[in-house]
Amino acid sequence: MNSQSLTGNIDTYVIILIGVAIVLPIQPSRFLPIVVCNHVIFLILLTMVSPDRYSLVSKQINTTATAFIAFFIAFFFYRFSKKDFISNRKLQASEEHFRKLFAVNPFPLVLTRLKDDRILQINDKAYDFYELGKGSPVIRSEAVSYCHENKEQIIAELQTNGSIHNRNIELRLSAVKAKWAMVNFELLEYDNDLLLLTAVTDITELKKLESKLQVHASVDPLTGVINRRRGMELLQSQLVKARDKYIRFTLCFIDINNLKKVNDQFGHAEGDDMIKRTCHVISSRLNGGDYIFRYGGDEFIVILHQTETDSHIFMDHVRQELGRINNTRIKPYKLAVSYGLYSFHSGINITSEELIELADKEMYKDKQRHRILSR
Numbered sequence: 001m002n003s004q005s006l007t008g009n010i011d012t013y014v015i016i017l018i019g020v021a022i023v024l025p026i027q028p029s030r031f032l033p034i035v036v037c038n039h040v041i042f043l044i045l046l047t048m049v050s051p052d053r054y055s056l057v058s059k060q061i062n063t064t065a066t067a068f069i070a071f072f073i074a075f076f077f078y079r080f081s082k083k084d085f086i087s088n089r090k091l092q093a094s095e096e097h098f099r100k101l102f103a104v105n106p107f108p109l110v111l112t113r114l115k116d117d118r119i120l121q122i123n124d125k126a127y128d129f130y131e132l133g134k135g136s137p138v139i140r141s142e143a144v145s146y147c148h149e150n151k152e153q154i155i156a157e158l159q160t161n162g163s164i165h166n167r168n169i170e171l172r173l174s175a176v177k178a179k180w181a182m183v184n185f186e187l188l189e190y191d192n193d194l195l196l197l198t199a200v201t202d203i204t205e206l207k208k209l210e211s212k213l214q215v216h217a218s219v220d221p222l223t224g225v226i227n228r229r230r231g232m233e234l235l236q237s238q239l240v241k242a243r244d245k246y247i248r249f250t251l252c253f254i255d256i257n258n259l260k261k262v263n264d265q266f267g268h269a270e271g272d273d274m275i276k277r278t279c280h281v282i283s284s285r286l287n288g289g290d291y292i293f294r295y296g297g298d299e300f301i302v303i304l305h306q307t308e309t310d311s312h313i314f315m316d317h318v319r320q321e322l323g324r325i326n327n328t329r330i331k332p333y334k335l336a337v338s339y340g341l342y343s344f345h346s347g348i349n350i351t352s353e354e355l356i357e358l359a360d361k362e363m364y365k366d367k368q369r370h371r372i373l374s375r
Helices: 002-007 011-023 028-049 053-104 124-129 142-146 151-161 204-218 228-241 259-266 268-284 308-327 352-374
Strands: 109-113 118-122 163-172 178-190 193-202 248-256 291-294 299-304 337-345
Touching: 011 028, 011 053, 028 053, 109 124, 109 142, 118 142, 124 193, 142 151, 142 193, 151 163, 151 178, 178 204, 204 228, 228 291, 228 299, 228 352, 248 268, 248 308, 248 352, 259 268, 268 291, 268 299, 268 308, 299 308, 308 337, 337 352
Parallel strands: none
Antiparallel strands: 109 118, 109 193, 163 178, 178 193, 248 299, 248 337, 291 299
């Protein structure tokens, strides 16, 4: 009213109405009576200080329209502020719920900000799994976030697929300790930031059991050497590699002599002992990279990465060792073997079965010679 009295305009009243509506977006049901009462008083006072009738009507209309506009501004600002408040409350509740779920999750979880690898959240299970001091600040650690995997490769795959599921990884926790984990990576977006959620399942015991099962599935239970199935796989793998790079080895087909006679005269327990003793003598003389597998009841195949001449020398040493055991007369029978060799090198077009058959024929020749000499 002072502005009207001194300057003849109502700008101050209009500015105050709009300003209050914007700055103080109070509840519309409370704002409306305040505006109405204030405006009625303003109109009455305006009538008292305004000498010009036409100017008075114009100002009453303009201020009344401004009051309505101020109310609608307050109404929309209040609705917007209310929605924003409710959204923030829901977001805070969701974050709190997420933190609780994160904390009580039975699996190790790590939440990382992608741009700087800062760890935003890590639960107690992750502290235990990575053997970190519980509660100690873990600001950055690529080993924890990416589980010792290639960071760039993981990020590239995540940007393509959005997630990586059930990847088995061996984690080196120290120079002497490792754990196996099944890891899931999820790429998340929150508050204009890309986040990486790493979920880990400890499968160390499962891997140990799997390893034991693989050993049982690959090892001959009587002799402890590789069984036929695994041995044939290794032999076939060598022949496949021979196509790409030069490979030379000698296949030695070995048959234990007189096993049937020992089984018939002294029983199968002695026959089994005969197989184990002979197999032990052969295995103990193998070099690194060479291997032996049981092909049949009394038949063994040895892969020697040396020339045919050196392989003959190897078998001579085996026979000499068997002779020394026989001289002790521990058993009422003699240990003896017959063998055949076939030297293989890259470029020979042959299957594993054909390779064994050729060495087997040489073994029968050797067995025939021994039969003739023993008469």
